Amino acid sequence: MFITMKNATKWRHFTSYVSVALMVISIGMIAVKGLNWGLDFTGGIVTEVQMNAAISSHEIDSTMDKALKQDVSVIAAGEPGRWVLRYAIPTQGEAPNIAHILQPLDGQLQVLNTSIVGPQVGQELADQGGLALLVSVLCILGYLSYRFEWRLASGSVFALAHDVIFILGFFAATQMEFNLTVLAAVLAIMGYSLNDSIIIADRIREVLIAKPNLSIQQVNNEAIAATFSRTMITSGTTLITVGALWLLGGGPLEGFSIAMFIGIMTGTWSSISVGTSLPELFGLNSSHYMPKPITEEP
Template sequence: MMISIKNATRWRYFTTLVSLLLLVASLLMIGIRGLNWGLDFTGGIVTEVQLEQAVTNHELDQALDAALGQDVSVIAAGEPGRWVLRYAIPAQGQSPDVADVLNKLDAEVQVLNTSMVGPQVGQELAEQGGLALLVSVLCILGYLSYRFEWRLASGAVVALAHDVIFVLGFFAATQMEFNLTVLAAVLAILGYSLNDSIIIADRIREVLIAKPQAPISQVSNEALAATISRTLVTSGTTLMTVGALWLLGGGPLEGFALAMFIGILTGTWSSVSVGTVLPEMLRLKARDYLPEPVSETP
């Protein structure tokens, strides 16, 4: 026998109100501050250098960030002592020579090659990333339209939008670099949040058919009670994995792991709140899922 959550209706509506406030704040951050686009989108300079094996990533970060006046991406190239440096083209003036900066760390530094990623490449990557996001959203909308009645599907769609906008708002507020790895995390968040929303929506549909006379708030509470343990266990284990990636993955994976961490939290939150409250506000009824009576008249 299913056990309904005590005061679940009040908490669901309260969390929906919080979600609405966070959504507005995120939209304001995106509109006012904008995203700090990474070199994948804006273009920049890529330099490969060879230094002593004793020089660490942290030492390179400190020396280059101070000399170039910007956040320089330092990536190990696979061989000991070889590093790939990525930084933006200076807006004004000429930036210091990388070899001169790194001479303080290693007098035998070698600059193996330097290349420039132009704005045309950055624009192409931005268009491809936006197209990938659009196609994924259209596929999700098509699936939900086929699987659920529009009132119940709307809760999942709005929950998806809530999760993505909140992640973008966080990156806009903190001005962390938004690059292709973060975009990949946003696409992964779409699929993860959709999974939670569909499970809860499917359970709501089952309870509606089994108890057509029950109030819709009671139906949502029973569906939530039946799925909450599964949702928390799945989200908890995924958060542990993403948290380890965040702490141990280093700088190149920090944006991806942080976006995934926030997306999993908000995805679980929105599936429970927005995903159940919006169908209630749209007056979801059991008759929307009951089969239509077949006339016996020939």
């Protein structure tokens, strides 16, 4: 058992070093390359068309990409043959003739409406998205400060930051479009990662109180062993669902699915490694959760 515990501690520390290295690389990617902001934030043109229901989104996408020399988002509008096309404003500042571009696919094409989303609207969405992220982080910090002693809470906070930064670093490195759906995935991952970290931290607190003579390394390993099956089952079933969404959801949900998939994996990893190693570094022990004696001195 001792060898198993010792090896588990070494693996936790090793994966924590890997997590820190990935965070540094991700921050570098964000600083050097930046995020490829989507039309939700930069503004663009939205066109709704009605076409032959036999024409697929892939045909529309390839035709639009070839004509406009840019990535075009093709979204089904709910009715057969009805599509919403989203693309950036061309450099000349004029909306392209969509009917002319898509005429080779369907001569009976109907352009139902076209609207331009200006950069002012995009900036407002960016501000609101950033505000939502900030409020979420503040609420999480407030909850953790109430629920756990600061040494134990620090692991959950660092694990949370690790997951968010890694997702942003991945999108910066790949230059995939960062839009509102990806931002929604980041907010969802914050909640998922926090839940995973709290499960383990709560178990650590219970073991610290029940077995005060154990070292913090043994306490952490015992807490991980007690929650490991639950963590794997939860993460595994969620990954299956997100994987199906990734494969079958199409282009509009690709960014969301990828962000969720990466976030679930890193959230599980960081909750086990970073979330337990940092309290060790700060010297967490059972005395921090023992009741304080009450003196009668004034």
